[in-house]
Amino acid sequence: MSNTLTITLHVWRQKNAQDPGGFVEYSAKDISTEMSFLEMLDVVNENLIHKGEEPITFDHDCREGICGQCGLVINGRPHGPRERTTTCQLHMRSFRDGDDIVIEPFRAKAFPVIKDLMVDRSAFDRIISAGGFISVPTGCAPDGNAIPVPKENADLAMDAAACIGCAACVAACPNASAMLFMAAKISQLALLPQGQPERYTRVRDMLTQMDAEAFGTCTNHGECEAACPKSIKLENIARMNRDFIKASLTYRPDTGLGGGA
């Protein structure tokens, strides 16, 4: 049932990448518990514009938990208090009247702040660009049923493929590691017969790019899995590590290939 809340927000405001930034306090009144968290911020922003102040900049788009564009650290947790929930799917019924809410951007060296709560996550695109694909030009594919995939593998691949690239895993990790994001894609493709030809070059190329992007390394904290809105599992990192070891042992510097044996 609908109730209204009054809450105090402590929002990170930062004019641009050069600005040191800091917290600013806002009061949000008459907030319906039916509102989404972003709708609550909309209300705050409408009031700021009416007062002639600049609204809070934050990324969002689909508002149904699938595009991965939204992402705020809410009271210290990426995407806030509810498990398996993106910021846009978080609703105000998860909060109580009189609450203080601290809102920050996803923080990582690889994700510079653009403005306020908006960060630059283009490093993720560059990791995919380095190898997160199957090289199959349009038009040359065999019949869909010519490549049977055991249901169990298809299901596991789908579990991994559910990643929305929001970067909560990086924001949650004490090392700001991108391992869970990368492992999800590597696992998906390694579990499918279509992904086998490039399996080992893929893992090498993507890891090389990750290192170039100033992400940290994985030291098995497991914070990424806890923060993931799509339940991507740590076992994907184990699967990736096995592939990486095999790829490293069989790497042939003369051809850039390896691991096929």
Added chain:
Amino acid sequence: MELNACIPDGPLEQKWEKHQFDLKLVNPNNKRNYRILIVGSGLAGGAAAASLAELGYDVACFCYQDSPRRAHSIAAQGGINAAKNYRNDSDSIFRLFYDTVKGGDFRAREANVYRLAQVSNNIIDQCVAQGVPFAREYGGLLDNRSFGGAQVSRTFYARGQTGQQLLLGAYQALERQIGLGQVKMYTRHEMQELILVDGVAKGIVTRDLVTGEIQSHVGDAVILATGGYGNVMYLATYAKGCNTSAIWRAYKKGAAFGNPCYTQIHPTCIPVTGDHQSKLTLMSESLRNDGRIWVPAKHGDQRAPDQIPENERDYYLERKYPSYGNLAPRDISSRAAKQVCDDGRGVGGTGLGVYLDFADATKRLGARKIEERYGNLFEMYERITGEDPYKVPMRIYPATHYTMGGLWVDYNLMSTIPGLFVMGEANFSDHGANRLGASALMQGLADGYFVIPYTLGGYLAGIKPSARPKVDHPSVKEAEESVKARVSRFLSIGGKETPTHFHRELGKILWEYCGMARNEAGLKKALQLIPELREEFWKNLRIPGSGAEVNQTLELAGRVADFMELGELMCLDALERRESCGGHFREEWQTPDGEAVRDDEHFCHVAAWEYTGDGKTPTRHVEPLSFENTHLAVRSYK
């Protein structure tokens, strides 16, 4: 303005193959000398950018999001149709073609729809090879499910995230080409203007959404794949950023706008809860495979759903459409929901809702099977409403979901501006007056993977790459200056109200008068209200901050300004189409039991609108439609 659809001669089944052969080719070594500008990176834009780059063209791709992976194609849940006939249930290319033409209420071009059905099978093959994790049977082969408007199971799916998986397939193909240097990707860039040189599309002007820089990009062809314009209604299932600006700028430069009044109101969305609502969320049509839709039989029955006995429930879709039942097409299901709610039998706090009930299916299949099929959708419903659909029936209500209208294109997907191509939801081409479920993904990918790579070559073979203008060409500078002037105008109004305020008001007008049901008096009223609101907008808008930085209020203002003009054209088109067809329901044209009545004698045509200047009534052109391979019949799902 001349509307030549360029439909090839010959029998329906041979048109596309013959046309592919007839199209001129570009020499492989010459392809790199042609620069192609693609706006949008969804299924159509992403697939085209990857495919054209693979062919060797010099491609630049633009999106407003922070990554091409976020385009709203990603939100499509249920599936993608293809005529594989893997179920052995009598499907065929012709049946998919027939169902799509009939589903569109005989307002689409036969030749386009047939080509769509033909390439549907190639799409599945391509996506499987990319590693899209489609649902599988235990034997390892592809699974299918049923969707509205069809009596065969031809829908391929990846849980409730089919759009996401297909988009990521296209995105990965695109990223591969970006890595190879074949595509230059511009994220967080929004198209602001189309550049014409001597009436031919030669470039675009963009605004960098991070720095505010206004930039011109020139090319040999421009492709718009910018999606639909349903956000004109403010509340819709679209992503918040979806907008009409790219196609509206093109319209104002001379591209005809086809059937702007054809909007799809999807029957199964989560109902509105209050004025704070910023968007509506779809619950996939696939839920209607197992869910049963009902309302109380009695007016004002306030009992909890489990307290209402079976014989006091009205399963109105099953009652009215026994052969299709809960899988009746979207336009028909939405109107039926509106009718029972208008009749005072709606459920929930606002009375604008109907039940979608899984109790029977859970008894028949077990909760585990239901969770396997729809688990993520049930979870999404719970997140938004705070109710558990495993225990109480979902409450749903129709919401704006898709626009069948869009820029008019010929068989080659070229608009009335030479060199300007339009794909996916942004064009008007394949769905007529109503789109069937699981056909949007099919059309986006068909256009991007399997149509534009052929037809674009046919256009480029006729022009020299050296014909591309320089960035200091007077036409380029003029377009750029007009964009800068518009930004300055927004920032200098200094009024009191936010762009969201005006957007919400516009949406109320359109939903009321140009939504699920329309009539002459209402449309005339809207045509009076919209210009008044637009005048107020340009007088009383307030945008804090500057144009030389991230300014989301400014971005929104630009989009709302274009919606303000588009809304008027939609109402005008709806007023002039004096018949009911598909998603366009005119109350004056209905049977006694509320079914749509078409007027084939006067309206069996596409309406293509030509811009004639601000404040002037646009000109309505007509492309006649002929049905030689289907029977132009009253559409019945009874």
